[in-house]
Amino acid sequence: MEDSRQSLAILLMTTCCLGTCGWAPRGWNSYDSMDGYSTMLNESSVLQIAAAQRSQLLYYGYDHLVLDAGWFWNITASAPHLDDFGRPLPDPERFPSSKGTNGLEILARQVHDKGLKFGVWFLRGIPVQAVKDKLRVYGTQYTADQIALPATQCSWDNMNYGINTSHPAAMYYYRSITDMFSSWGVDFVKADCFYGGEIHKDEVALFSQAISRTTRTMTLSYSPGNGANVITAQWLVDNGYADMYRITADTWDSWTGASGIAKQFPAAAAHAKLIGAGDTYPDLDLLPLGHLGHLSGVHSPPRSTRLTTVEQRTAMTLWCMARSPLMFGGKLPTDDLTLGLLTHKELLRLHEFSMGNRQVYQAGDAVVWHAVSTKPVTFVEHYVAFFNLAVDHSLTVAVNFTDLGLPSGELYSVIDAWDSSNLGLYKDTFSATVYARGSGLYRVIKDLTPFS
Secondary structure: OHHHHHHHHHHHHHHHHOOOOOOOOEEEEOOOOOOOOOOOOOHHHHHHHHHHHHHHOHHHOOOEEEEOOOOOEEOOOOEEOEOOOOOEOOOOOOOHHHOOOOOOHHHHHHHHHOOOEEEEEEEOOEEHHHHHOOOEOOOOOOEHHHHEEHHHOOOOOOOEEEEOOOOHHHHHHHHHHHHHHHHHOOOEEEEEOOOOOOOOHHHHHHHHHHHHOOOOOOEEEEEOOOOOOHHHHHHHHHHOOOOEEEOOOOOOOOOOOOOOHHHHHHHHHHOHHHOOHHHOEEEOOOEOOOEEOOOOOOOOOOEEOOOOHHHHHHHHHHHHHOOOOEEEOOOOOOOHHHHHHHOOHHHHHHHHOEEEEEEEEEEOOEEEEEEEEOOOOOOOEEEEEEEEOOOOOOEEEEEEHHHHOOOOOOEEEEEEOOOOOEEEEEEOEEEEEEOOOOEEEEEEEOOOHHHO
16 A cells, blocks of 8 residues: 555656646755754665655655755864865765765665655855865866855855856856756755845846756755845746745744744735746745754754644644645654644645635734635635634634625535534634634535535
């Protein structure tokens, strides 16, 4: 049974590669549970993750395995591991198959053999060390110091300098990066500090063009670090520069604060008009579920998510209603509760087969979202999500059916999408009590005959 399910998942992945998938990417990312600048992230641990991902998540479309920041860090030297052309290479102590000229090619092949796609993180610019050493830019006689712009260094990561895109070697450097990734078999690139509050449009354009000209199809994900907004997101979409793009700062396992779940709601609402535009997707960041944390630093200690079960359901409901990429940040294999959230049939159906996803209104702490299902062909089905952003008290949340585009005076069946219970027939309006920090997801259907 497991083999047949995994074969189906691999077929689904192939179909998505042909551009007929129609929903945001899903997968696993190392950042939340494996410090890439430590021994936590290594070849053995990645292969263990890949095996668990194939077993637990691949069938449900979670087919990307992404190595986030630090895969190139030489722990012994406490510096990035670079080739002779200033390009990042995996740390050979942690990734022994990379020795010689292999790079991540062998590891990527092993990940592919499990039916998964392989991704890596890349920081805008050229390494400071390459500039100091005046390393040659691949394919040119120019050196790194001739194309570097120290003044445009990423504000939160001093490993790289920005690049002077007017220099003829700038294009060659970014192309040498994307060509190297392509030769390794990389399917997904998380490009950081290119856009957001400190957007560098010239470097975005150059890197996106470098990705598009490779011989391999690679999903391009832009991550801002800070300051993402609708204007820059619209610019990315209009120019076809990204497949997905972060619209928030890093998201972690808290309800409040700059990295909390509550902060995602205004960003999701503001970017709703861009969901699926040009087959691109606003990204609410990794799902901070399951076992998270680093051994040291600001993201320590290792722990089970600090989100309550109610808050976890709220996060999953918002991510799916907003059709955000579903990138799981927790350790694999994961526990039954987390697995149940990530693989919930109705949530994934909403994520895959819905349109017109939008916030209907926010009144104080009450938030209502709506989407129309694209799956039924003989009747119209609507999704309605209720959210209560209050920290410490329940709310009664309501919606008028006319606000969903439904005619007044008619009866509609309302079904709880989480447990499939039929809540009865309602006319003109529906309301429900929602716990603090909680949510509800409902299907609103005119005719229940197909389900009888």
